[in-house]
Amino acid sequence: MTHQPVIILVNPQMGENIGASARAMLNCGLTELRLVAPRDGWPSESAAANAAGADVVIDNAKVYATTKEAVADLDFVYATTGRVHQLNIPIDTAEQAVQRLRAHDGRSGVLFGPERTGLVGDDVALASRILTFPLNPDYKSLNLAQAVLLVSYLWFQAGGVPEPSQYHRTKKTRPATKADLDGLMEHLTTELDAASFFTSPNKRPSMLLNLRAAFSRMEPTEQDVLTWRGIIKALVKGQR
Amino acid sequence: MTHQPVIILVNPQMGENIGASARAMLNCGLTELRLVAPRDGWPSESAAANAAGADVVIDNAKVYATTKEAVADLDFVYATTGRVHQLNIPIDTAEQAVQRLRAHDGRSGVLFGPERTGLVGDDVALASRILTFPLNPDYKSLNLAQAVLLVSYLWFQAGGVPEPSQYHRTKKTRPATKADLDGLMEHLTTELDAASFFTSPNKRPSMLLNLRAAFSRMEPTEQDVLTWRGIIKALVKGQR
Numbered sequence: 001m002t003h004q005p006v007i008i009l010v011n012p013q014m015g016e017n018i019g020a021s022a023r024a025m026l027n028c029g030l031t032e033l034r035l036v037a038p039r040d041g042w043p044s045e046s047a048a049a050n051a052a053g054a055d056v057v058i059d060n061a062k063v064y065a066t067t068k069e070a071v072a073d074l075d076f077v078y079a080t081t082g083r084v085h086q087l088n089i090p091i092d093t094a095e096q097a098v099q100r101l102r103a104h105d106g107r108s109g110v111l112f113g114p115e116r117t118g119l120v121g122d123d124v125a126l127a128s129r130i131l132t133f134p135l136n137p138d139y140k141s142l143n144l145a146q147a148v149l150l151v152s153y154l155w156f157q158a159g160g161v162p163e164p165s166q167y168h169r170t171k172k173t174r175p176a177t178k179a180d181l182d183g184l185m186e187h188l189t190t191e192l193d194a195a196s197f198f199t200s201p202n203k204r205p206s207m208l209l210n211l212r213a214a215f216s217r218m219e220p221t222e223q224d225v226l227t228w229r230g231i232i233k234a235l236v237k238g239q240r
Numbered sequence: 241m242t243h244q245p246v247i248i249l250v251n252p253q254m255g256e257n258i259g260a261s262a263r264a265m266l267n268c269g270l271t272e273l274r275l276v277a278p279r280d281g282w283p284s285e286s287a288a289a290n291a292a293g294a295d296v297v298i299d300n301a302k303v304y305a306t307t308k309e310a311v312a313d314l315d316f317v318y319a320t321t322g323r324v325h326q327l328n329i330p331i332d333t334a335e336q337a338v339q340r341l342r343a344h345d346g347r348s349g350v351l352f353g354p355e356r357t358g359l360v361g362d363d364v365a366l367a368s369r370i371l372t373f374p375l376n377p378d379y380k381s382l383n384l385a386q387a388v389l390l391v392s393y394l395w396f397q398a399g400g401v402p403e404p405s406q407y408h409r410t411k412k413t414r415p416a417t418k419a420d421l422d423g424l425m426e427h428l429t430t431e432l433d434a435a436s437f438f439t440s441p442n443k444r445p446s447m448l449l450n451l452r453a454a455f456s457r458m459e460p461t462e463q464d465v466l467t468w469r470g471i472i473k474a475l476v477k478g479q480r
Contacts, residue, residue, distance in 0.1 A: 024386060029376040052381065095397070134397070136269040141292065146264060146389050153390055157335070157374070192471065195478020207467065218458045221328060227447065231432065235475040238435020 005078075005101050005155065006032040006109035007148060008070050010123055013039045013115045019050025020145035021112075022057035027149070028156035033061040034070045034109070067111065067123045075106040079127035080147055081119050082140050090129050097131040098154040110151055115144050180225045185212055187229055191236050244269070245318075245341050245395065246349035247388060248310050250276040250363055253355045259290025260385030261352075262297035268392035273301040274310045274349070307351065307363045308422060315346040315415035316459070319367035320387055321359050322380045326446070327453045330369050334390055337371040338398040346415045350391055355384050365449040366418060368456045413463040420465045425452055427469055431476050 007025055012018050012035060022033055035042060042063045051058045064070035071077050078097055079089070092100065101108050111127060113119030124130065133142060133150060189208060198204040218224070247265055252258050252275060262273055275282060282303045291298045304310035311317050318337055319329070332340065341348050351367060353359030364370065373382060373390060382390075429448060438444040458464070
């Protein structure tokens with residue numbers, strides 16, 4: 001079984017960003033947060049306020065004095081950076097990285113640098129690989145919590161999460177059958193003929209086909225078909 | 241060529257979030273931002289401050305009074321929502337949605353609701369499809385700018401892998417805009433009222449929303465809308 005990767009924020013400056021990172025992590029099922037010497041100390045009120053209910057992440061965050069200590073028990077670590085470092089460390093896109101994290105079978109972590117500067121070389125050198133986001137080359141500066149979100153989200157998605165239908169259930173009567181649609185089309189055609197809608201008879205077949213296609217595309221429910229039939233009836237009778 | 245989708249923030253409350261959204265957009269090469277009645281007015285100092293250099297997005301943002309106006313010139317619109325709406329609109333994951341946006345060949349947009357409540361049903365009904373993030377089912381509340389980032393990032397990454405467009409259109413008229421659909425709905429509503437179609441007045445709004453959703457789902461062409469209007473006219477006049 002894959003362990004979840006630990007998210008490690010190195011010298012984060014703003015409590016807001018720590019809170020927003022915690023929220024983004026929990027959105028994606030990640031709960032292990034580590035902080036290396038946060039600038040404004042710990043615990044942090046603004047972190048808690050911005051976690052928006054992701055208290056489980058904030059409350060269990062562990063604080064370390066150095067990056068080295070924060071990764072000591074991990075065996076596979078990514079350094080998130082968009083800068084070019086003079087280090088011979090292989091670089092993966094975020095998408096490639098989450099695949100490796102999923103496949104890795106020990107304890108892994110992902111390092112994120114401070115807001116202003118990003119990770120320094122000493123921290124990057126602790127990593128097994130570099131994680132980078134393929135972004136707009138003219139504007140790559142990503143907010144800290146946004147970077148945490150992207151890694152967390154891609155990690156979560158790489159696990160094969162269920163399709164949205166499992167989360168959402170809209171109220172549905174049964175889908176309309178083709179016979180329901182046939183009935184609707186017959187009804188509509190009869191009334192359109194009665195109203196002399198088809199002024200050019202040789203266009204009639206293709207117009208009817210297009211109407212039928214439009215109804216099919218709508219993927220109507222049984223109730224939708226009943227509503228449409230009610231509409232046709234009302235429009236026809238209303239003006240009598 | 242794929243146009244970039246327009247990002248539309250409906251009633252955003254915090255300038256910070258507008259700024260952070262602009263930044264996330266530009267990270268991913270998106271530049272067209274629209275705002276529907278931002279709570280604290282526009283322009284916004286806090287938006288500009290939080291855009292962190294993404295001025296091109298903030299400076300060119302367009303402001304609208306209503307969501308309807310903000311999508312009037314678009315022909316394919318996603319509503320981003322994690323809530324269950326009683327509307328029969330198809331739901332895509334964000335990953336599926338960006339594929340459709342890439343494949344779509346007219347003007348598209350993605351709606352995001354206000355921070356506290358998300359999109360209301362009236363706004364969702366303006367959309368062709370719903371976009372949802374498959375997140376931790378126990379903690380799905382996503383910050384506004386985070387939601388914008390995920391859509392923008394996935395759209396950017398999806399570049400170059402266009403899928404065949406969903407429907408084969410024999411006659412290549414342009415796709416109907418939301419304004420075309422507004423006109424159709426107004427026409428139909430007027431005639432249905434004249435025909436006393438809505439026997440129970442408190443069901444009228446939801447029936448109209450569902451009708452609108454059905455037309456959106458159809459992804460009609462301009463010609464389809466003209467045909468529908470012709471049908472309504474014919475049915476009403478035919479029996480006089």
